[in-house]
Amino acid sequence: MANNLSSPIPEKTIERLSEYRRTLLKCHAGGITHIFSHVLAGMHGITAVQVRRDLMLIGFSSDTKKGYDVKVLIDFIDGILYSEQPMSVAVIGMGHLGQAVTRYFNDKGLKLRITAAFDIDEEKVGRRIDGVPCYHINEFEKQVEELDISIVIVSLPTSVASSLVLPIINAGIKGVLNFTSAPLNFPQGIVVENYDITTLLEKVAYFVKVADN
Amino acid sequence: MANNLSSPIPEKTIERLSEYRRTLLKCHAGGITHIFSHVLAGMHGITAVQVRRDLMLIGFSSDTKKGYDVKVLIDFIDGILYSEQPMSVAVIGMGHLGQAVTRYFNDKGLKLRITAAFDIDEEKVGRRIDGVPCYHINEFEKQVEELDISIVIVSLPTSVASSLVLPIINAGIKGVLNFTSAPLNFPQGIVVENYDITTLLEKVAYFVKVADN
Numbered sequence: 001m002a003n004n005l006s007s008p009i010p011e012k013t014i015e016r017l018s019e020y021r022r023t024l025l026k027c028h029a030g031g032i033t034h035i036f037s038h039v040l041a042g043m044h045g046i047t048a049v050q051v052r053r054d055l056m057l058i059g060f061s062s063d064t065k066k067g068y069d070v071k072v073l074i075d076f077i078d079g080i081l082y083s084e085q086p087m088s089v090a091v092i093g094m095g096h097l098g099q100a101v102t103r104y105f106n107d108k109g110l111k112l113r114i115t116a117a118f119d120i121d122e123e124k125v126g127r128r129i130d131g132v133p134c135y136h137i138n139e140f141e142k143q144v145e146e147l148d149i150s151i152v153i154v155s156l157p158t159s160v161a162s163s164l165v166l167p168i169i170n171a172g173i174k175g176v177l178n179f180t181s182a183p184l185n186f187p188q189g190i191v192v193e194n195y196d197i198t199t200l201l202e203k204v205a206y207f208v209k210v211a212d213n
Numbered sequence: 214m215a216n217n218l219s220s221p222i223p224e225k226t227i228e229r230l231s232e233y234r235r236t237l238l239k240c241h242a243g244g245i246t247h248i249f250s251h252v253l254a255g256m257h258g259i260t261a262v263q264v265r266r267d268l269m270l271i272g273f274s275s276d277t278k279k280g281y282d283v284k285v286l287i288d289f290i291d292g293i294l295y296s297e298q299p300m301s302v303a304v305i306g307m308g309h310l311g312q313a314v315t316r317y318f319n320d321k322g323l324k325l326r327i328t329a330a331f332d333i334d335e336e337k338v339g340r341r342i343d344g345v346p347c348y349h350i351n352e353f354e355k356q357v358e359e360l361d362i363s364i365v366i367v368s369l370p371t372s373v374a375s376s377l378v379l380p381i382i383n384a385g386i387k388g389v390l391n392f393t394s395a396p397l398n399f400p401q402g403i404v405v406e407n408y409d410i411t412t413l414l415e416k417v418a419y420f421v422k423v424a425d426n
Contacts, residue, residue: 008423011416018415019407022394045398045405081415083422089414096313101410103309110411112418151417175421177413181235185258191420192258193413194232197314198323200390200406201302202231202294203224204364205325207404208388209296210221 009080013054019044020051021077028070036067082111088149090116092164093156094124094134097179101153103130116147137167144171151175158182222293226267232257233264234290241283249280295324301362303329305377306369307337307347310392314366316343329360350380357384364388371395 009017023043027035037055038048055061055068060076062068089105091098094117102114117134119125125136135143143149152173154161161180168176168186175191178184183194222230236256240248250268251261268274268281273289275281302318304311307330315327330347332338338349348356356362365386367374374393381389381399388404391397396407 009419014416014419015412018412019396019409022409022411023396042398044396045407081419081422083418083425087418087421096309096316100309100313105411105414110415112414150421151414153414174424175417177417183232183236183257185255189424191417191424193417194258195413196232196235198235198318199228199231200408201318201325201364201366202323203227204388204390204404204406205296205300206222206227206294208300208363209294211387211402211404212296 009057013057014081016044016046016050016054017058017077017081020054021074021081024070024074024077028074033070034067035070035073039067078111086111086113087151088113088115088147089151089153090114090118090144090147090149091132091153091155092118092137092140093154094119094121094129095155095157098153098155099129101155101179102132106131112151114153116143116149118143140167141171144173149173151177154178154180154184156180222270226270227294229257229259229263229267230271230290230294233267234287234294237283237287237290241287246283247280248283248286252280291324299324299326300364301326301328301360302364302366303327303331303357303360303362304345304366304368305331305350305353306367307332307334307342308368308370311366311368312342314368314392315345319344325364327366329356329362331356353380354384357386362386364390367391367393367397369393 037051041048041051117132118137124134158180161182178194181196250264254261254264331350337347371393374395391407394409
């Protein structure tokens with residue numbers, strides 16, 4: 001993460017809490033009321049020690065005889081991850097990636113919701129796509145204010161992404177998830193996650209290569 | 214990464230090398246022959262010390278008066294990241310995400326190429342999508358062998374992803390990039406990167422929340 005803000009909880013722990021939460025939601029939906037740390041760990045391919053360390057770090061303690069209470073743990077993690085006020089998210093760029101992300105998130109019952117999309121394509125502007133209204137990018141600042149959007153997902157072609165830095169700053173956006181392959185630099189105070197998916201594939205390929213040698 | 218194979222180079226360094234490489238390619242295309250560590254660092258929102266440390270770790274040294282030779286550094290990073298034989302990649306699930314990923318990668322001039330796609334949708338099977346032939350998932354093992362595919366990208370609905378674990382193992386796949394929200398567990402020896410994009414958004418939201426308090 002580019003602007004590394006001070007946080008009591010490390011980034012990697014936040015990622016795992018988000019993953020535990022999704023697994024716990026599935027368990028809860030399936031009628032499972034309690035879960036042991038080693039079971040939760042096994043479902044994520046990590047050690048029970050790691051799970052216990054993460055939960056200790058957020059101050060969660062539990063009766064270890066029956067394992068963790070699934071519902072109580074979900075609510076506890078919610079309290080760590082989410083604000084009391086739900087945050088609104090906008091997608092900039094409704095190509096394949098933008099549409100995949102929108103459908104994906106809004107199906108998941110998260111406390112974050114994608115409430116607006118922006119594009120320049122006349123086929124998209126003025127329509128609802130997967131339930132989300134798509135506005136022209138010229139309306140960005142106006143709609144961010146009206147809809148109280150605090151986070152944007154940038155899923156535009158890389159070549160045009162940098163032209164969005166100023167509008168994003170001017171609109172008062174607080175967090176940016178950037179999927180283009182151009183790292184976007186914002187002033188201190190705006191949280192940025194630059195995530196080029198190419199990097200993930202190159203990483204897998206590297207570790208395959210190392211394993212082969 | 215679930216199956217953490219021993220590697221002389223940490224995961225985070227591999228990620229940054231992949232990112233430096235893309236930036237250097239753009240510089241090279243723009244006629245820039247040399248670049249200083251602090252310039253490269255600035256383009257990624259990190260410190261020059263970090264860049265120098267990463268390059269020292271891979272054994273790259275350079276005449277510091279003119280900065281790094283861009284072309285030489287690209288070739289050096291290529292030697293670290295890639296095998297001599299290019300690796301073939303297949304996408305399983307050609308919905309919005311699968312198509313976005315395919316178009317995205319094959320436009321980028323990477324040494325990795327997506328050479329096949331798999332789906333069950335009759336509208337897609339038997340066609341070429343963005344230049345990549347789409348096969349029925351029933352043909353998975355056969356095509357993996359014929360096309361010498363070593364890595365798969367899983368971009369299916371989460372609910373069906375786990376049914377792919379056995380076919381992936383049986384086909385001899387060596388690396389998996391999993392975009393579904395179900396962590397997939399493979400035996401030791403198969404490199405797995407489970408990357409639910411929801412996690413990224415939840416992480417941004419958490420750091421926005423922490424910054425607000």
